[in-house]
Amino acid sequence: MQKIGVFVCHCGTNIAATVDVKAVAEALSHESGVVISQDYQYMCSEAGQNLIKDAIRENGLTGVVVCSCSPRMHENTFRKAAAAAGLNPYLVEIANIREQCSWIHKDIATATEKAIILGRAAIAKVQLNTPLTAGESPVAKRALVIGGGIAGIQTALDIAEAGFEVDIVEKEATIGGKMAQIDKTFPTLDCAACILTPKMVEASQNEKITIHSYSEVSAVKGFIGNFTATIKKKRRFVDETKCTGCGACTEVCPMQKVPNAFNLGLNNRGAVYIPFAQAVPKVATIDPNYCLKLRKGDVNEKVCGKCAEACTAGAINYHQQDEYIEQKYGAIVVATGYNPIKLDKFDEFAYNQCADVVTSLELERLMNAAGPNGGTLLRPSDKTHPHKIVFVQCVGSRCDDSKGKPYCSKICCMYTAKHAMLIREKYPDTEVYVFYIDVRTPGKNFDEFYRRAVEQYNVHYIKGMVGKVTPKSDGKIDVQASDLLSNEQLHIDADMVVLATAIEPDKTARPLATMLTTQMDTNDFFTEAHAKLRPVESATAGIFLSGACQGPKDIPETVAQASAAASKAIGLLVKDSITCNPCVAHSNELMCNGCSACEKVCPYGAITYQDKEFRTPYRTTVMRRVASVNPAVCQGCGACTVACPSGAMDLNGFSNSQIMAEVDAICK
Amino acid sequence: MQEAIISRAKQLLADGTVNRVIGWKRGEFAYDITPAIFESPEEIDADFVYDDFTSANVSKYLVKESRKEGKILAFLKTCDTYSLNQLTKEHRVDRDNIYVVGIPSDGKLDVEKIKAKGITGITGVERNGDILTVKTIYGDETMSVADAMSNKCLSCKSKKHVTYDELIGEDGEVTDTNRFDMVEKLENMTSQERYDFWRNELSKCIRCNACRNVCPACTCENCVFNNPDSGVENKAAADSFEENMFHIIRAFHVAGRCTDCGECSRVCPQNIPLHLLNRKFIKDINSLYGEYQAGADTTSKAPLNNYTFDDCEASIVHERGVE
Numbered sequence: 001m002q003k004i005g006v007f008v009c010h011c012g013t014n015i016a017a018t019v020d021v022k023a024v025a026e027a028l029s030h031e032s033g034v035v036i037s038q039d040y041q042y043m044c045s046e047a048g049q050n051l052i053k054d055a056i057r058e059n060g061l062t063g064v065v066v067c068s069c070s071p072r073m074h075e076n077t078f079r080k081a082a083a084a085a086g087l088n089p090y091l092v093e094i095a096n097i098r099e100q101c102s103w104i105h106k107d108i109a110t111a112t113e114k115a116i117i118l119g120r121a122a123i124a125k126v127q128l129n130t131p132l133t134a135g136e137s138p139v140a141k142r143a144l145v146i147g148g149g150i151a152g153i154q155t156a157l158d159i160a161e162a163g164f165e166v167d168i169v170e171k172e173a174t175i176g177g178k179m180a181q182i183d184k185t186f187p188t189l190d191c192a193a194c195i196l197t198p199k200m201v202e203a204s205q206n207e208k209i210t211i212h213s214y215s216e217v218s219a220v221k222g223f224i225g226n227f228t229a230t231i232k233k234k235r236r237f238v239d240e241t242k243c244t245g246c247g248a249c250t251e252v253c254p255m256q257k258v259p260n261a262f263n264l265g266l267n268n269r270g271a272v273y274i275p276f277a278q279a280v281p282k283v284a285t286i287d288p289n290y291c292l293k294l295r296k297g298d299v300n301e302k303v304c305g306k307c308a309e310a311c312t313a314g315a316i317n318y319h320q321q322d323e324y325i326e327q328k329y330g331a332i333v334v335a336t337g338y339n340p341i342k343l344d345k346f347d348e349f350a351y352n353q354c355a356d357v358v359t360s361l362e363l364e365r366l367m368n369a370a371g372p373n374g375g376t377l378l379r380p381s382d383k384t385h386p387h388k389i390v391f392v393q394c395v396g397s398r399c400d401d402s403k404g405k406p407y408c409s410k411i412c413c414m415y416t417a418k419h420a421m422l423i424r425e426k427y428p429d430t431e432v433y434v435f436y437i438d439v440r441t442p443g444k445n446f447d448e449f450y451r452r453a454v455e456q457y458n459v460h461y462i463k464g465m466v467g468k469v470t471p472k473s474d475g476k477i478d479v480q481a482s483d484l485l486s487n488e489q490l491h492i493d494a495d496m497v498v499l500a501t502a503i504e505p506d507k508t509a510r511p512l513a514t515m516l517t518t519q520m521d522t523n524d525f526f527t528e529a530h531a532k533l534r535p536v537e538s539a540t541a542g543i544f545l546s547g548a549c550q551g552p553k554d555i556p557e558t559v560a561q562a563s564a565a566a567s568k569a570i571g572l573l574v575k576d577s578i579t580c581n582p583c584v585a586h587s588n589e590l591m592c593n594g595c596s597a598c599e600k601v602c603p604y605g606a607i608t609y610q611d612k613e614f615r616t617p618y619r620t621t622v623m624r625r626v627a628s629v630n631p632a633v634c635q636g637c638g639a640c641t642v643a644c645p646s647g648a649m650d651l652n653g654f655s656n657s658q659i660m661a662e663v664d665a666i667c668k
Numbered sequence: 669m670q671e672a673i674i675s676r677a678k679q680l681l682a683d684g685t686v687n688r689v690i691g692w693k694r695g696e697f698a699y700d701i702t703p704a705i706f707e708s709p710e711e712i713d714a715d716f717v718y719d720d721f722t723s724a725n726v727s728k729y730l731v732k733e734s735r736k737e738g739k740i741l742a743f744l745k746t747c748d749t750y751s752l753n754q755l756t757k758e759h760r761v762d763r764d765n766i767y768v769v770g771i772p773s774d775g776k777l778d779v780e781k782i783k784a785k786g787i788t789g790i791t792g793v794e795r796n797g798d799i800l801t802v803k804t805i806y807g808d809e810t811m812s813v814a815d816a817m818s819n820k821c822l823s824c825k826s827k828k829h830v831t832y833d834e835l836i837g838e839d840g841e842v843t844d845t846n847r848f849d850m851v852e853k854l855e856n857m858t859s860q861e862r863y864d865f866w867r868n869e870l871s872k873c874i875r876c877n878a879c880r881n882v883c884p885a886c887t888c889e890n891c892v893f894n895n896p897d898s899g900v901e902n903k904a905a906a907d908s909f910e911e912n913m914f915h916i917i918r919a920f921h922v923a924g925r926c927t928d929c930g931e932c933s934r935v936c937p938q939n940i941p942l943h944l945l946n947r948k949f950i951k952d953i954n955s956l957y958g959e960y961q962a963g964a965d966t967t968s969k970a971p972l973n974n975y976t977f978d979d980c981e982a983s984i985v986h987e988r989g990v991e
Binding site for chain 2 (some may be wrong): 510511514590591592593594595596597600601603609622623624625643645646647648656657660
């Protein structure tokens with residue numbers, strides 16, 4: 001006979017304000033098998049836990065149901081309490097009457113009724129719980145960092161510092177990411193390259209760090225402590241081990257009309273290129289879409305080949321193939337970063353029609369000493385000095401329609417103030433206008449920085465949005481806008497317009513999230529395990545988040561989060577083994593058809609098949625193909641149990657019969 | 669055709685390629701044809717039948733037969749080859765133990781449709797183009813072949829054998845069928861009309877399990893409807909809705925695996941159009957995940973067991989159900 005204890009938590013007023021907790025405890029006390037049903041203000045507190053422990057000891061409970069917050073929050077707390085009182089921790093069930101009940105209902109009667117039903121379902125489930133014992137699995141002492149921007153670099157450096165091997169996988173030809181493209185950084189106006197490139201060099205020189213540039217993660221299997229990733233090193237047609245980065249090939253390449261991606265297409269480069277002078281690794285890469293030889297299709301044909309002739313190191317290899325590396329990792333850090341959005345849907349700003357309407361990132365390149373104009377700010381169209389520049393804030397950010405993004409991109413207010421200030425400093429004869437909805441400057445020394453732009457540098461900040469940007473025949477750009485404070489319609493004859501373009505997660509993030517089985521929000525930012533308390537961990541164990549892949553961030557924040565992610569990863573890597581989840585799947589061989597449905601849906605590769613002999617009537621036997629689950633690899637996701645047509649697959653702790661019992665209890 | 673099949677069966681038995689043959693034999697009536705195993709030329713000469721009433725899909729029998737000693741010869745119509753392929757894909761049959769001879773079929777007849785014309789005492793039929801001569805103990809009757817054609821053949825999806833070791837006759841092509849017409853009609857009903865349609869049809873069910881027993885996708889070692897632990901095992905219906913659930917659960921179990929062979933509806937003694945449930949799934953899978961024909965091959969990944977980056981989001985599937 002089951003002896004079940006029910007414990008209903010008030011959670012202060014979080015639950016008690018909308019759920020009549022006493023009524024819930026009372027109602028549940030009449031359920032079959034329930035011997036004690038109590039309510040308490042904070043079940044998770046020391047006193048609350050003691051209540052549960054005492055009840056287990058005094059009443060010899062065989063099962064515990066805690067009606068409280070989400071199991072994500074305190075399931076572990078209550079399992080530990082049960083274990084301390086001598087009850088198998090997996091005989092504890094949580095009925096979530098907070099997130100899934102009190103927080104979403106206003107009416108007390110409705111919420112109370114629902115809380116009772118949820119409690120009943122948990123009681124029905126706990127009747128069928130079986131004691132489970134957790135095993136252990138080893139931790140591979142190596143971390144994978146996906147993305148080699150400032151976030152990835154910082155994370156890798158910190159993990160390496162702690163003594164663990166780290167691999168950085170970067171899809172571009174060099175690490176450095178967006179920060180390498182930026183000119184100056186707010187709020188101190190130091191040069192981005194001056195503070196970033198030493199870190200890039202440090203990463204490349206660190207013995208513990210391996211940089212896979214021009215590479216992608218093509219597959220990830222496994223689970224916390226035991227991931228196996230396949231890294232695709234894309235063919236760059238240059239032997240990395242031989243190339244010295246001298247640049248001789250880039251000079252002789254006759255195909256010099258390739259849009260320079262590093263300068264955002266503002267100038268051209270060769271088909272063989274080194275992205276920028278301080279690139280790490282400093283290795284050339286051939287773009288096969290432009291290279292005269294590779295474009296031919298047959299590399300044996302006698303076409304061009306000038307780079308190979310110029311290369312004294314013999315590093316050019318037109319026959320190079322993609323290379324795949326498989327490596328085991330204990331932890332994975334995602335640092336895939338961001339990109340400015342495409343402005344195709346914002347015709348009102350004439351971005352696609354007028355070369356002098358640029359994005360802020362393009363302006364960074366235009367002002368950068370290593371940029372297309374050697375650091376002199378010139379209009380892209382006619383290479384003249386602009387004398388009137390209009391900045392438009394929130395282009396695609398805080399958009400309530402489908403054109404843009406609903407969120408604030410966070411960094412634009414500050415970098416626009418920076419741009420305005422730098423331009424006014426360098427070219428005092430230039431008038432600068434900034435159109436804004438709000439100026440958002442929370443951050444250390446941020447508001448002071450913005451005020452300096454307004455007060456010291458006389459940047460014209462105008463509250464209002466730009467309605468239309470029209471290129472005129474005389475080369476000027478008509479900017480039509482409204483000044484909301486003086487309630488005036490304005491026309492400004494500008495020479496340049498700079499759009500503070502919204503940022504969005506890199507396009508590679510979503511397929512990566514699928515590969516890693518991590519969650520994303522509707523904007524494709526990775527979701528942290530807890531918005532406040534676990535901001536650098538994903539909900540998938542062993543996957544950590546670093547930088548703008550988790551949400552818009554400036555450099556100081558990115559670096560802080562990168563180090564935080566590193567410390568979380570280190571915390572995992574120092575362990576020799578981790579406790580496994582005993583809630584894993586198993587196959588009932590007597591029912592298994594061997595159809596392979598479960599194997600096909602298993603994201604962890606935990607299922608294999610074997611031919612086994614089974615006894616059949618009249619002393620005969622039959623060979624049958626049956627599934628077996630490797631419990632060390634299974635993560636208990638349950639995909640197999642629903643794919644199995646015969647019901648042979650079942651999941652410990654969430655068995656088919658337990659789920660049916662819950663459904664029955666709810667529908668009763 | 670029957671002669672050609674019989675002679676080939678005897679040859680293959682004689683040269684030791686196979687030691688058994690699965691085919692069909694006549695029951696009490698001329699139109700009463702059931703699958704049968706033959707182990708000698710004498711048995712074949714005595715009973716083997718392949719005629720206009722030979723509808724039964726024998727591929728499911730191969731689940732057990734292919735595990736026995738020696739190779740078995742199976743004569744498969746086009747639709748049956750899809751079933752065998754699906755069973756091969758699910759490792760339910762040992763394809764190496766089966767010698768498949770693909771045989772043509774220009775549509776099978778449904779005796780119930782003939783009987784519905786008031787024709788009784790049927791002793792045989794003769795097809796002559798579009799004209800069907802029904803021989804009865806009371807004399808000959810004629811009707812059009814189309815009127816007597818079984819439903820599953822009226823919407824034949826393919827005249828192409830997707831697996832065989834040899835063919836008798838010419839192979840055809842995958843045909844463009846109207847098989848989703850009725851599904852579309854049901855989709856266009858209001859939910860109440862649809863509910864009434866299915867309540868009316870499914871309430872005829874007598875739970876004889878013929879649909880399950882004949883279905884080549886229903887080959888579980890231990891069917892959930894026989895398993896007391898499953899919570900849905902066979903028992904007296906507790907209320908009038910339960911038989912509906914039986915068919916819906918079964919349709920879900922074969923979703924993405926049903927080859928649309930039409931056997932479920934053919935064998936239903938209550939004439940419930942069960943194949944429509946499966947066709948709805950097939951149509952949905954086609955539109956949500958791209959064209960997919962279960963059993964067309966043995967290697968492709970079934971959409972419901974395969975997660976890809978461009979799978980539609982669950983919300984899209986959900987929205988479709990909202991009126």
